Amino acid sequence: MKYKPADARYEKTRYNRCGRSGLMLPAVSLGLWHNFGDVDKFEIGRAMVRRAFDLGITHFDLANNYGPPAGSAERNFGKILKLDLAKYRDEMIISTKAGYWMWPGPYGEWGSRKYLLASLDQSLKRLGLDYVDIFYSHRFDLNTPLDETMSALDTAVKQGKAIYTGISNYGPAQTAEAAKILRRLGSPCLIHQPNYSMLDRWIEDGLLGVLEKEGIGCICFSPLAQGLLTDKYLKGIPKNSRAAKPHGFLKREQVTEQVLKKVSALNTIARKRGQTLAQMALAWVLRDKRITTVLIGASRVEQVEQNIAALNNLKFAADELERIEKILKGD
Numbered sequence: 001m002k003y004k005p006a007d008a009r010y011e012k013t014r015y016n017r018c019g020r021s022g023l024m025l026p027a028v029s030l031g032l033w034h035n036f037g038d039v040d041k042f043e044i045g046r047a048m049v050r051r052a053f054d055l056g057i058t059h060f061d062l063a064n065n066y067g068p069p070a071g072s073a074e075r076n077f078g079k080i081l082k083l084d085l086a087k088y089r090d091e092m093i094i095s096t097k098a099g100y101w102m103w104p105g106p107y108g109e110w111g112s113r114k115y116l117l118a119s120l121d122q123s124l125k126r127l128g129l130d131y132v133d134i135f136y137s138h139r140f141d142l143n144t145p146l147d148e149t150m151s152a153l154d155t156a157v158k159q160g161k162a163i164y165t166g167i168s169n170y171g172p173a174q175t176a177e178a179a180k181i182l183r184r185l186g187s188p189c190l191i192h193q194p195n196y197s198m199l200d201r202w203i204e205d206g207l208l209g210v211l212e213k214e215g216i217g218c219i220c221f222s223p224l225a226q227g228l229l230t231d232k233y234l235k236g237i238p239k240n241s242r243a244a245k246p247h248g249f250l251k252r253e254q255v256t257e258q259v260l261k262k263v264s265a266l267n268t269i270a271r272k273r274g275q276t277l278a279q280m281a282l283a284w285v286l287r288d289k290r291i292t293t294v295l296i297g298a299s300r301v302e303q304v305e306q307n308i309a310a311l312n313n314l315k316f317a318a319d320e321l322e323r324i325e326k327i328l329k330g331d
């Protein structure tokens with residue numbers, strides 16, 4: 001059926017400024033790492049993207065290697081764009097990345113100009129686009145001069161193949177250096193994409209301070225710790241869950257007693273707040289004003305709906321934050 005986006009889509013969410021840039025991003029963004037590959041049902045992915053757009057989610061995050069197989073998430077998203085969203089391209093922020101293994105030989109991963117620029121061309125073909133909005137270096141490469149990696153991002157912008165530059169999984173000192181180089185080149189770093197959730201707080205230890213100082217936005221990936229920070233694993237591992245899938249990045253062994261004890265205690269607090277645990281976990285990440293947006297994944301439409309509804313209750317009382325802190329510390 002022909003898709004017509006909801007007229008009221010911009011009344012459903014909130015938009016935050018990305019660092020000190022001119023770009024606003026939705027407080028909740030949708031990532032296509034899982035559930036959009038050729039191993040997944042195309043119509044479910046398509047329905048999630050449409051629903052997300054209807055709810056005001058304007059930002060869709062990809063990478064060259066998303067699938068499986070690698071590349072298929074970009075190809076499937078390209079199909080969805082063509083079928084449903086081509087007319088709305090200017091209302092969307094689409095990102096992709098290069099850094100992880102993509103093709104054999106010495107030019108198929110890491111941070112050389114050769115790899116990054118060839119990968120971006122391949123991504124654009126799969127997506128059926130002339131440009132992406134954000135092009136990321138997906139990981140820091142110890143063996144390539146940072147000047148070279150950053151110059152590839154800058155070239156992508158100057159070629160008109162990307163509008164903004166971004167980095168992902170870079171540490172605080174690497175980020176400060178990358179920011180300096182990109183500013184000098186004239187393509188300032190728009191955004192950093194690190195892992196951040198109640199169960200993984202490494203960015204509190206230096207990175208957030210660097211981002212604030214440099215005026216770089218922060219989009220946090222896996223804010224639900226791949227689904228651990230929901231109530232779904234409290235009674236075992238459900239059949240359709242990420243931990244149960246052979247290609248899921250979350251492994252059964254990661255669903256431990258110790259984690260579940262914390263999750264169960266957090267779930268009680270969430271219920272008292274009138275939220276699901278997923279919603280509280282997202283609100284908790286967004287409590288820090290340096291966070292621009294939470295980058296969620298979803299395997300069905302209802303999850304997209306539930307997660308965006310987290311925005312209905314973002315406030316935490318001081319004693320709630322204290323209790324959460326105690327649980328996370330394992331006291």
Ligand SMILES: NC(=O)c1ccc[n+]([C@@H]2O[C@H](COP(=O)([O-])OP(=O)(O)OC[C@H]3O[C@@H](n4cnc5c(N)ncnc54)[C@H](OP(=O)(O)O)[C@@H]3O)[C@@H](O)[C@H]2O)c1
Pocket residue numbers: 030031032033034035061062138168169193220221222223224225226227228230231232240241242243278295296297298299300302303304306307
């Ligand atoms: N830059 C990087 O290196 C990097 C790395 C990883 C991810 N990312 C980006 O971040 C995005 C999100 O990562 P993620 O998928 O790990 O995020 P996440 O939001 O932590 O986990 C998403 C998964 O949690 C479950 N879920 C979501 N909402 C739920 C709800 N309301 N109730 C119950 N379960 C729920 C679903 O899994 P089930 O299948 O179990 O339903 C869903 O696929 C990726 O798509 C990608 O764009 C980037």
